[in-house]
Amino acid sequence: MTVDFEAPARRVIPPTKLAHVVLRTNNFAKMVEFYKDFLGADVIYESDFLAFLTYDEEHHRVAIAAVPGTKGKDKMTCGLEHLAFAFSTIADLLLAYRQRKQKGILPLWPVNHGPTTSIYYKDPDGNMIETQADNFDNPDDATKFMKSKFFSENPVGTDFDPEDHIKRxxxxEHESDLKKRVEIGPRGLPDFF
Structure with missing residues (x-):
């Protein structure tokens, strides 16, 4: 196949996937241990200042770098808001929640956004992490929901209790029942944002 590198483009060719994230820290050992536990990850390489972790077939999904002079996180500055990791089912999302809880990793915010059921956490540096399961069987249905009056009224979501979901x-009870968002009307961002 010949590629025409000179052809005018209406838009840039999109990547095939998001490969990895790199986190800068002044808390290296705790961050590496946290992400190993949080993701069920293996460390592929680790030195005094750099670690590469993976939880799937990719050689690394998360890298952690101890950079001299790094200051603590200031939540009021611009930057990445959170990382998100997906699970195939609500049951898997809740099992991971329980397994993290056994390791002392407690959630910050369980919420049904509508398109996803999500549980948020914070890492030792204060970075937010979302774990989620899709609530719709295909992306088109999720997009339709995001264009609905319900999502327009409340794009944040409705809180839920993971322990109640586990009990149900x-x-x-079928997962499809848990995926339906309870509509509560208008809502703004929680205080921790």
Whole structure:
């Protein structure tokens, strides 16, 4: 196949995937241990100042770098708001929640956004991490919901109790019931943003 590098472009060719993220820290050992536990990840390489971790077939998904002079996070500055990791099912999302809880990693915010059911956490540096499961079987249905009056009224979502969801699943309730967002009307961002 010949590529025409000189052809005018209406838009840039999109990447095939998001490969990895790199986190800068002044808390190296705690961050590496946290992400190993949080993601069930393996360390592929680690030195005094750099670690590469993976949880799938990719050689690394998260890298952590101890950079001299790095200051603590200031939540009032511009920057990346959070990382998000997806699970195939609500049951897997909740199982990971329980396994993290056993390791002392507690959630910050469980919320059904509508398109996803999500549980947020903070790492030792204060970076937010979202874990999520899709609520719709295909992206077109999620997009339709995001264009609905319900999403327009409340693009943030409705809080839920993961323990209640676990109880409901354990009692035989179907995941499709848990995926339906309870509509609560207008809502702004929580205080921790």
């Amino acid at each position: 699943l354990s009692n035989g």
